[in-house]
Amino acid sequence: MTVPTETHRGKSSLARALLGWLLIPLFFLLAVSAYTTYRNAYHLAQTERDLVLEEITDDLKELVSDELESKGKIDPGALAFSLLIQDARDTRYFAIYDASGALLAGNPRLVRTEAGDGSTKRAAFDNISLNGKRLRRAVLHGALAELPGFEIQVAETMVRRNRLTLHLLRGVLVPQIVVLALSIPLILFGVNRGLHSLEALRRRITHRSAQDLDAIPVDNAPRELLPVVTALNDLLSRFKAVQEEQRRFIADAAHQIKTPLAVLTAELDLALADPACPCARPTYERVQTAVSRLAHLVSQLLALAHSEAIAGQTHALFDLAELAREVTGDFVAAAARKRIDLGFEGPEQAIPLQGNAVLVREAMKNLLENALKFTPEGGTVTASAQAFPPVFSVADSGPGIPEAELPLIFRRFHRAAESSTTEGSGLGLAIVQEVARRHGATVVAGKSELGGALFELRFDDGTVSQP
Ligand SMILES: Nc1ncnc2c1ncn2[C@@H]1O[C@H](COP(=O)(O)OP(=O)(O)OP(=O)(O)O)[C@@H](O)[C@H]1O
Numbered sequence: 335m336t337v338p339t340e341t342h343r344g345k346s347s348l349a350r351a352l353l354g355w356l357l358i359p360l361f362f363l364l365a366v367s368a369y370t371t372y373r374n375a376y377h378l379a380q381t382e383r384d385l386v387l388e389e390i391t392d393d394l395k396e397l398v399s400d401e402l403e404s405k406g407k408i409d410p411g412a413l414a415f416s417l418l419i420q421d422a423r424d425t426r427y428f429a430i431y432d433a434s435g436a437l438l439a440g441n442p443r444l445v446r447t448e449a450g451d452g453s454t455k456r457a458a459f460d461n462i463s464l465n466g467k468r469l470r471r472a473v474l475h476g477a478l479a480e481l482p483g484f485e486i487q488v489a490e491t492m493v494r495r496n497r498l499t500l501h502l503l504r505g506v507l508v509p510q511i512v513v514l515a516l517s518i519p520l521i522l523f524g525v526n527r528g529l530h531s532l533e534a535l536r537r538r539i540t541h542r543s544a545q546d547l548d549a550i551p552v553d554n555a556p557r558e559l560l561p562v563v564t565a566l567n568d569l570l571s572r573f574k575a576v577q578e579e580q581r582r583f584i585a586d587a588a589h590q591i592k593t594p595l596a597v598l599t600a601e602l603d604l605a606l607a608d609p610a611c612p613c614a615r616p617t618y619e620r621v622q623t624a625v626s627r628l629a630h631l632v633s634q635l636l637a638l639a640h641s642e643a644i645a646g647q648t649h650a651l652f653d654l655a656e657l658a659r660e661v662t663g664d665f666v667a668a669a670a671r672k673r674i675d676l677g678f679e680g681p682e683q684a685i686p687l688q689g690n691a692v693l694v695r696e697a698m699k700n701l702l703e704n705a706l707k708f709t710p711e712g713g714t715v716t717a718s719a720q721a722f723p724p725v726f727s728v729a730d731s732g733p734g735i736p737e738a739e740l741p742l743i744f745r746r747f748h749r750a751a752e753s754s755t756t757e758g759s760g761l762g763l764a765i766v767q768e769v770a771r772r773h774g775a776t777v778v779a780g781k782s783e784l785g786g787a788l789f790e791l792r793f794d795d796g797t798v799s800q801p
């Protein structure tokens with residue numbers, strides 16, 4: 335994934351949301367596991383410790399029996415009792431009652447319970463409260479030869495039980511928490527890997543040129559992204575239709591304007607040739623200049639609309655060297671009028687190129703037009719064509735293009751401040767760039783060895799059709 339930038343900060347993150355939605359159930363499962371583990375651990379600790387309590391009741395019974403057998407009575411202060419019940423962690427209490435309910439030994443606060451029916455030889459357990467402490471108590475009923483009915487109680491505090499429960503709980507929960515903590519970066523890694531296709535789609539859209547309105551291929555898009563890609567493609571196709579409509583409108587409007595302009599030019603020529611009204615001549619001449627500028631603008635607009643037309647593009651094999659020589663030849667007369675030395679350098683053999691010769695001619699025409707227009711009288715302009723890679727270039731000895739202007743000159747209707755004295759609509763280089771784009775070529779402006787500007791129309795080797 336990309337590193338979040340300033341603009342991304344504060345925006346909701348899909349990766350974080352997915353991580354959140356994965357962690358919430360995981361934490362819930364951890365809580366359920368903690369609860370069940372606690373229940374099991376508590377139960378296990380109770381069972382274990384109850385067995386110990388039961389053993390002590392049995393031992394007390396043995397002790398009572400031995401006492402009665404040897405001495406005929408029970409000594410409540412016998413050391414053996416306190417030794418039997420003592421423990422390092424828990425406090426233990428005991429009580430021994432006879433059948434009449436008289437306390438024979440032990441703590442009277444362990445109140446006698448309801449005497450059992452003696453059917454079971456095992457101790458019964460319950461929880462009691464003594465001196466504000468919670469105790470677990472084992473009660474054993476039975477009969478001895480010397481003691482026909484007795485009740486032995488042993489109760490202990492919960493320290494060992496609680497420690498054992500906690501120990502068991504920790505043994506299970508700590509590894510689970512560690513695994514969950516370790517799984518967070520792994521989940522994040524997995525989520526990010528899963529979102530890779532989203533990143534790939536973003537990259538594909540970002541790297542598109544603004545003119546590329548073709549549909550985004552859906553074959554590699556994951557199913558979840560399909561609705562987004564389809565909606566985007568739908569938008570692109572609608573946008574393309576609107577753009578095409580606009581382009582057609584400009585082309586139609588320019589075409590419609592051409593006819594009345596031609597009529598106007600013809601009428602002006604007639605009026606200028608009429609010797610009857612010489613006083614109107616300066617006005618007619620000014621109108622003629624304005625009309626020819628308008629005609630140039632219209633033809634540039636048409637050329638631009640034509641170069642941008644998506645449909646009806648015919649790509650065929652043509653000879654770049656031959657085309658360049660021919661177009662340069664068309665400008666010989668114009669160059670001569672300005673006493674500019676127009677030359678051409680190109681190979682004898684053909685430079686085969688796959689493309690639209692009409693559009694490439696338009697681009698060459700504009701570059702040559704510019705060179706002749708901006709180069710002062712007596713200057714030099716050299717057009718050249720070369721193969722491997724195929725390049726058409728125009729160098730001139732004119733004023734050149736200031737560094738700061740270079741990024742701007744390809745904009746539509748942009749004209750450098752220095753060019754304000756020359757005629758032009760600022761569309762020529764936009765046409766050249768559009769033609770270049772249509773051919774996968776690039777147009778580069780720089781400084782020529784002649785001292786002026788240098789324009790290179792560099793075609794990709796792939797456009798060349800190898801013999
Ligand atoms: N050979 C050149 N020498 C100096 N400046 C140039 C040259 N070619 C282009 N420029 C600069 O780039 C600007 C844009 O050129 P572009 O061809 O787009 O427009 P234009 O020539 O002014 O008008 P149009 O071509 O539509 O008649 C020009 O106005 C000029 O400032």
Ligand SMILES: [Mg+2]
Nearest residue numbers: 700704762763
């Ligand atoms: Mg121009």
